[in-house]
Amino acid sequence: MQAFFDIFDIYLLEAVINGILLGGLLALLALGLNLIFGVIDVTWICYAELVMIGMYGMYYLIQYYHLPYFAAAPLVILLVALLGAALHYLVIAPLLGAPPINQLLATGGVLFILQSFATVAFGIDFRNVGIRLPVLSFGEMHFSYARLLSFAAALVGMIGVYLFMTRTFTGTAIRAISQDRQIMSLMGVDARRLYLITSALGGGLAGLAACLLVLQYDVHPFVGLSFGPITFLICVLGGLGNFVGGFIAAFVFAQIISLGGLFSDLEWGYVLAFAFFIVMMFIRPAGLLARRR
Amino acid sequence: MMQRYAIPAVGIAAAIALPFVYRNPYHLHILTLILIWSFAYTSWSVMGRFGLVSLGHGGFMGVGAYVTALLWNHLGVSPWIGIPSSMAAAGVLALIVGYPCFRFRITGHYFVLVTLALSGIVLQVITATRDYTGGSLGYTPNRATGNHWLALQFDDKTTWYLIALLVWMVGLLVWRAIDRSMGRYAMEAISEDEDAAAAAGVNVTAEKLKITLISALMTAFAGALYCQYQMFISPDTVSGISVSLQMVFAAIVGGLYVSLGPTVGAVITILLAEGLRISFGANAVGWDNLVYGLLLVLFIIFLPKGILGSVVEKLKAQRMPSSRS
Numbered sequence: 001m002q003a004f005f006d007i008f009d010i011y012l013l014e015a016v017i018n019g020i021l022l023g024g025l026l027a028l029l030a031l032g033l034n035l036i037f038g039v040i041d042v043t044w045i046c047y048a049e050l051v052m053i054g055m056y057g058m059y060y061l062i063q064y065y066h067l068p069y070f071a072a073a074p075l076v077i078l079l080v081a082l083l084g085a086a087l088h089y090l091v092i093a094p095l096l097g098a099p100p101i102n103q104l105l106a107t108g109g110v111l112f113i114l115q116s117f118a119t120v121a122f123g124i125d126f127r128n129v130g131i132r133l134p135v136l137s138f139g140e141m142h143f144s145y146a147r148l149l150s151f152a153a154a155l156v157g158m159i160g161v162y163l164f165m166t167r168t169f170t171g172t173a174i175r176a177i178s179q180d181r182q183i184m185s186l187m188g189v190d191a192r193r194l195y196l197i198t199s200a201l202g203g204g205l206a207g208l209a210a211c212l213l214v215l216q217y218d219v220h221p222f223v224g225l226s227f228g229p230i231t232f233l234i235c236v237l238g239g240l241g242n243f244v245g246g247f248i249a250a251f252v253f254a255q256i257i258s259l260g261g262l263f264s265d266l267e268w269g270y271v272l273a274f275a276f277f278i279v280m281m282f283i284r285p286a287g288l289l290a291r292r293r
Numbered sequence: 294m295m296q297r298y299a300i301p302a303v304g305i306a307a308a309i310a311l312p313f314v315y316r317n318p319y320h321l322h323i324l325t326l327i328l329i330w331s332f333a334y335t336s337w338s339v340m341g342r343f344g345l346v347s348l349g350h351g352g353f354m355g356v357g358a359y360v361t362a363l364l365w366n367h368l369g370v371s372p373w374i375g376i377p378s379s380m381a382a383a384g385v386l387a388l389i390v391g392y393p394c395f396r397f398r399i400t401g402h403y404f405v406l407v408t409l410a411l412s413g414i415v416l417q418v419i420t421a422t423r424d425y426t427g428g429s430l431g432y433t434p435n436r437a438t439g440n441h442w443l444a445l446q447f448d449d450k451t452t453w454y455l456i457a458l459l460v461w462m463v464g465l466l467v468w469r470a471i472d473r474s475m476g477r478y479a480m481e482a483i484s485e486d487e488d489a490a491a492a493a494g495v496n497v498t499a500e501k502l503k504i505t506l507i508s509a510l511m512t513a514f515a516g517a518l519y520c521q522y523q524m525f526i527s528p529d530t531v532s533g534i535s536v537s538l539q540m541v542f543a544a545i546v547g548g549l550y551v552s553l554g555p556t557v558g559a560v561i562t563i564l565l566a567e568g569l570r571i572s573f574g575a576n577a578v579g580w581d582n583l584v585y586g587l588l589l590v591l592f593i594i595f596l597p598k599g600i601l602g603s604v605v606e607k608l609k610a611q612r613m614p615s616s617r618s
Binding site: 037095098101102104108109111112113114115118221225228229232236240267270274275278 | 344346389390393394397399401402403405406407409410411413414417418420421533534535538541542545578579580581582583585586587588589590593594597
């Protein structure tokens with residue numbers, strides 16, 4: 001019996017730590033979406049598909065143009081940032097006055113466009129960048145180096161955004177406009193420019209996530225569906241637009257998925273996470289950190 | 294007054310007579326598919342037209358299709374019992390998700406994302422229980438050996454066409470009944486302003502639950518019917534987010550606020566997909582969705598009332614030039 005617990009604990013610890021590492025990545029994904037929602041009041045249903053395009057960008061830059069990983073990453077971040085800005089300029093901007101549901105559905109249309117564009121342009125094969133990072137071992141526990149790297153990069157990315165939002169003039173303006181958009185336009189702030197910057201920033205975060213995800217997962221046109229829904233759930237659970245809530249919710253979700261996957265298949269981890277989400281909607285409908293009204 | 298009913302009556306008579314004079318199986322197949330999906334899209338628009346945008350209908354459809362097929366294959370339960378059971382299951386699911394949403398005023402973005410979670414759950418559960426459901430490879434109900442009526446499996450297209458036609462008409466009647474009920478006014482008041490509606494004595498939670506339940510039951514029925522007709526279901530074709538988005542897309546393109554709008558949407562989407570498939574063959578993979586997506590975005594930006602909705606509005610404006618509505 002004692003031996004059983006010893007083994008069990010090591011697996012448990014491994015699952016917990018892997019959960020934390022996954023949480024970093026999910027938090028990064030949620031941050032981009034939260035940023036867009038908090039400032040522009042729009043949900044990008046196609047957010048995960050932007051990540052997917054970024055992953056294809058990494059794949060082609062590395063496999064076809066033989067760029068080193070760290071040279072390809074900034075290019076991809078830039079590319080997805082531009083995509084984010086274009087998405088705002090072409091789709092969201094004409095709909096800013098429309099009912100919120102219409103904006104959401106329009107980005108749903110963009111989801112179709114990006115997914116099928118990837119199918120048409122890149123085919124439905126699974127592809128990977130062919131970078132195999134070593135596995136780190138602590139005693140009996142194994143962690144992939146890729147996960148550690150993504151966790152660290154996700155943290156750096158999030159701290160970067162935090163500094164940008166609190167220490168720069170543009171960041172301050174963005175935070176201000178998310179609090180009151182009418183007044184800020186009267187104060188001489190160009191809302192359209194700020195929205196574009198925010199969209200590019202959100203896109204850039206998606207690009208960063210793409211650079212990290214591509215190390216761990218194969219790319220295919222529907223890869224967005226495997227982490228897109230979970231990202232939305234994290235944002236809702238944390239309270240849409242609430243950065244800290246999203247951050248905490250990401251780690252809670254990652255633990256549920258990781259521990260659920262330990263006891264059964266990975267899908268059951270997701271099912272558990274979804275079920276947990278619905279239960280939480282009973283208890284805290286406005287998000288984990290919402291004040292009770 | 295006679296004229297008002299003449300056109301629909303002639304149309305229905307023509308639709309019923311069609312398979313007896315015109316027997317091209319491929320065209321009948323397409324028509325049947327259009328009718329089944331029209332019914333599904335109509336079910337979505339029953340609640341979608343009141344601003345209750347759900348992305349969970351892929352989940353209801355999946356429950357409808359899979360519960361029916363699983364009961365038949367594993368327990369030998371006839372679809373005559375299986376379909377009501379699957380509808381009941383979807384109804385329970387709708388209540389479980391709907392009640393907290395409506396009770397705690399989860400609206401707008403939040404409601405969309407919660408229902409999105411619902412289709413995610415159904416998709417993941419189907420994939421995770423692959424020992425029973427076949428996972429992402431799909432699932433085929435066993436061929437009936439005995440009575441075709443008992444198993445609700447028919448080989449000829451004519452029978453299926455007539456069944457789908459009947460179901461589609463029932464769907465339109467439900468739509469019409471809701472359109473003429475008190476519930477419609479309650480729901481419209483709610484979609485304008487929930488607090489004001491509640492203050493005016495509308496039971497917001499109950500009204501929303503009622504409409505959601507009707508919509509979920511119809512959608513589950515559509516899923517079961519689709520399963521019985523196609524004799525093959527996979528998580529991608531009957532559940533998940535893409536199916537939910539497809540419903541939203543068709544309903545919006547056709548027009549949410551007119552009874553035949555979703556049907557027009559189904560005609561357009563299915564003809565588009567089939568046309569692309571025939572003209573490009575295997576190369577068409579992805580193109581149909583690319584066109585869907587583009588159309589969806591363009592419609593929401595430029596024609597939010599949908600094709601039929603805009604046409605109807607134009608006609609009304611011509612008929613009564615003096616009144617501004």
